[in-house]
Amino acid sequence: MRFGGLFAVNDLSFSARPGDITAVIGPNGAGKTTLFNCITGFYKPQVGRITLNHPSGPILLERLDDYVITAKAGVARTFQNIRLFARMSVLENLIVAQHNALMSASAFSLAGLLGLSRYAGAERRAVERARHWLDKVGLTSLADEEAGSLPYGHQRRLEIARAMCTGPVLLCLDEPAAGLNPRESAELNRLLLDIRDENGIGLLLIEHDMSVVMEISDHIVVLDYGRKIAEGAPAAIKADPAVIRAYLGEPDEEEAG
Amino acid sequence: MEAKTARTLLVDALLGGLVAAAMALPMLGVRLEDSANGLSLSGRLDWVAWAVGIVAGGRLLIGLLRLLLAGRVPSPPAPPRAVMAYVGWAMVAFALVLPFLPFSGRNLVDKATLVLIYVMLGWGLNIVVGLAGLLDLGFVAFYAVGAYSYALLSQTFGLSFWVCLPLAGLLAATFGMILGFPVLRLRGDYIAIVTMGLGEIIRVVLQNWQDVTGGPNGISGIERPSLFGLSFKMVPPEGKQTFAEFFGLEYSADHRVIFLYFLILALALLTNLFTLRIRRLPVGRAWEALREDEIACRSLGINPTLVKLSAFATGAMFAGFAGSFFATRQGFISPESFTFIESAVILAIVVLGGMGSQIGIVLAALLLVGLPEWFRELQQFRMLAFGGAMVLIMLWKPSGLLSTREPTIRLKDTS
Ligand SMILES: Nc1ncnc2c1ncn2[C@@H]1O[C@H](COP(=O)(O)OP(=O)(O)O)[C@@H](O)[C@H]1O
Ligand SMILES: [Mg+2]
Secondary structure: OEEOOEEOOOOOOOOOOOOOEEEEEOOOOOOHHHHHHHHOOOOOOOOOOOEEEEOOEEEEHHHOOHHHHHHHHOEEEOOOOOOOOOOOEHHHHHHHOOHHHHHHHOOOOHHHHOOOHHHHHHHHHHHHHHHHHHHHHOOHHHOOOEHHHOOHHHHHHHHHHHHHOOOOOEEEEEOOOOOOOHHHHHHHHHHHHHHHHHHOOEEEEEOOOHHHHHHHOOEEEEEEOOEEEEEEOHHHHHHOHHHHHHHHOOOOHHHHO | OHHHHHHHHHHHHHHHHHHHHHHHHHHHOEEEEEEOOEEEEEEOHHHHHHHHHHHHHHHHHHHHHHHHHOOOOOOOOOOOHHHHHHHHHHHHHHHHHHHHOOOOOHHHHHHHHHHHHHHHHHHHHHHHHHHOOOOOOOOHHHHHHHHHHHHHHHHHHOOOHHHHHHHHHHHHHHHHHHHHHHHOOOOHHHHHHHHHHHHHHHHHHHHHOHHHHOHHHOEEOOOOOOEOOEEOOOOOOOOOOEHHHHOOOOOOOHHHHHHHHHHHHHHHHHHHHHHHHHOOOHHHHHHHHHHHOHHHHHHOOOOHHHHHHHHHHHHHHHHHHHHHHHHHHHOEEOHHHHOHHHHHHHHHHHHHHOOOOHHHHHHHHHHHHHHHHHHHHHHHHHHHHHHHHHHHHHHHOOOOOOOOOOOOOOHHHHO
């Protein structure tokens, strides 16, 4: 992916397997977010290929529009700077995430407009799914609050719940632990492991906090200046000299703590 | 501290005066005089001085009032949901009995009809601006499409109002979709500029397409509506009965006025019912989500193109209905009824009402359309009062009269 003369992501290839947590790490500006934007269709890479092995067959992501990637290929994401529907309630955020299912159930809302029971059933199922994820992220008691009024840590978890409500096969999380306190961060780890184990989906995780990365990831890809400088299991990455030079070598508060 | 606030106030007032001077000098300061030896310019600096004085003084006054009243003018708390529902029903009940109240007469019902047209337009635009967050400044175009659709369909094919109404809505919705395309990629203020241009284009087309629209002369003699075939004319058309004959009443021109009032009331309530309902449906929720964050919408698999076009089309459809009603009420339409200022008034109603609040829009329409109608005696000061009222309200309640939003679904209620 190129911006003018800058190669933000270049000559990168790796794979993330279902049922694995794959962490993408690298210094600021390494191209991690850009990589996510390519996978989720927000940017179109000038060259290269991104294939998703969907249960129903392989899908070439780099050709699809961003919303089609979520709707058809089942890739969901969160954002580095949280993007909730701030003035809608927590529950509404989770219902909007199930828009496509509800649309087809309600014949583009027409059935709902006429008050047909077909839509009522679909909405009940959507609420059940939302309730399931609310329980998982511990926001059930806040379901009717305005999403924008929640504390930061809750908003992060709500965004993950919202992404999961789309029913993805691959979940991309852009720095989900940023700005969380240690307790919230530990909760997040449990949540992510839980999602991996229960839903059997692939997780792609950008993270700065090395303690989080080392603890929960099965596989790590290290980027620097848009290139992959290392890839492997957490233990191997920890010992990789190139990684230590580029990333771990920097004085880092979290590491010290 | 005191001295500092006093100084900022004074500086503020002086700056206001300066701007007023710059504007007043060319506009009020010179006067073209027609005398015996031709045209001559004469100065009118006293007017300029007055303008500067009023603006600077007013600015100082507003500043002082804000300082003194800060925190003292209570901003009433948002009424709870149950209360709002009662208020809504009370308003509907009042609207239903209004024509039969002792103090109401033909004049009042006629004015109420006008207010209801704007309530309906406000509710229609609210779908586009309040729910979907697309700042549409060309809304009057769809109102015009509705009006001309009815006038032309009825005159060319002799179709009745009741057949033309849905057709006009459909045509307006189609136009909404077509005009929606150019603004799909735009955001915020850019949408406002482009829609404003598109609205003007429609008006200019109506003005110049002589053969079809009659150009600036408009279309006159538009068919009046009937109630299940009962005409409201003094002398019914061949083979038809009049309303008065059928019910054994004495003929009165008031019948038609009251009928039109109930017709627009029904249309407006239909718009309201639709909005209340669609907000709880996937399409409506997607509109609101789009207003909140388009990128997040995409990341959830929502096709923003469809969401935007459906909002434009739906809003336009209700404007089309209102336009048909307008044509049948007036019996005459011309491009002059569909100028940009109409769009601006409708948008002002939505913004003043509080972006998305149905009752707020009714209040705003009463304020912006109803009150000026009553104060027609004020004549040229009407617009001044109008502007002043807008400024005061926006100072008092910057987010509109009623701006709280109720969730469309509650977990509490679903279990
Ligand atoms: N839309 C864009 N236009 C131009 N440059 C961009 C754009 N997005 C990202 N970049 C550049 O690409 C590089 C990688 O950015 P990013 O992917 O955000 O890094 P990271 O998420 O790893 O911190 C940076 O140098 C950034 O300035
Ligand atoms: Mg980033």
